[in-house]
Amino acid sequence: MPPLLERFDAADELSLHLVILPFPNAYPIFLENTRKLPKCKALTVGLKVDAHSIKSSLLHLLKQCGGTTKMEIELIHHDAPKVSLCEYLHCPCVQQEMLKTENVTLDLLEEVEFHFFTGSDEDVDLVKLLFMCKKALKKMVINVADDVAISDEVHEKIKSFSHPSTTLEIGGPSSHKRGVCLCKEHDWY
Template sequence: MLDVDGDVSIHSATLERLALRVVGVGNRLDVAAPSLEWLQVHGCDYEEARIAAPMLTEVEWDDNYDPARHRFTGGTGRRLDRLAVTQWSQMPQLLERFDAADQLSLHLVIPPFPNAYPIFLENTRKLPKCKALTVGLKVVAHSIKSSLLHLLKQCGVITKLEIELIHHNAPKVSLCEFLHCPCVQQEMLKTDNVTLDLLEEVEFHFFTGSDEDVDLVKLLFMCKKALKKMVINVADDVAISDVVHEKIKSFSHPSTTLEIGGPSSHKRDVCRCKEHDWY
């Protein structure tokens, strides 16, 4: 991991892994690394960033990405083994840079503003084709159910889905009904237009047993009744009640192997810098 401030130029014929954390403001980032396979970038305030890495297979990108200023060049392909995006701005255009990623990890913020939800919908209308999807959504005011369904509609060929439940103490005050936000429209909450024919396994992390968490489990069974396996890992210091167990069992499919109550030993797949207080 390199903490960088100011202009940066890295030219290496042998470099295979590179992690950059931008701690200041620079005008130019220039990386030319023909052997680079793994790239991690935390924060990108550069006026211009050029990354030439034809062997690149894994990208972790945290924060702003502007295709007019940040460019993958030098034969960098459009297909990855893994793409992880942690996006605090409203414009996750990095998702459009790559056509496919075997593993796609999305941790997106939807701000509690009236115009934020249509922007979220517009900028996630086309996701890279993937086999495994990890989703974490920090939603303060809007409907998390409609947000998750929207993402699933773009990922019809996944075989595994992981959902990281993000809990925060901020009061959830919503004007969505009053403002006729798309997130509360009945069309957005339909599950019959979600096609997950190849989905076999769903795994929840940091489950608390709250009504909202249980509703999301039910939602997934509505999207795909005959899952092969569902694993529900609980948050630290949480004991799931018998009532919650019975609720989940009541809408799970008899053929589904159901595991409830394991610890969330899962490593969070997001930037955990102090200024990025996801959980």
């Protein structure tokens, strides 16, 4: 993938479906392979993280995409253990400098749309992370996974992060996005 991405300086839309495998060297490879992304107006990120930190992975991608005006995030959930092995092995994904939002410049970002949101602590943390990077988004849409009902508590948490001028829509099923995916039968999910 990196040679292909490096051939383009800009794109109107960029859709990345990334899998970071649960191996110690997989995260540094992910960092290297995504260090130079084309500038894009619209970015769709489908990120399946089997063991590494999804927050630091998303922050890394955001640092590369400062000119993006619209971002869609497809959350791919699984039952694999999260970052405990990474903490033990001192993987870069759990290092504090990877979680800093000061280096993320999202001046042009206006709209963020989540798909397959479950209301888990990890999902809510991603919403909070985006509002830490860009407080005054014009619009945030959170489409929930088909089999999930979002609690009032999760609604209130998300509202507490958002700027008063941000239009916030929470609800709506995500199943319509599956028809957009170019993957054969969503094998990568």
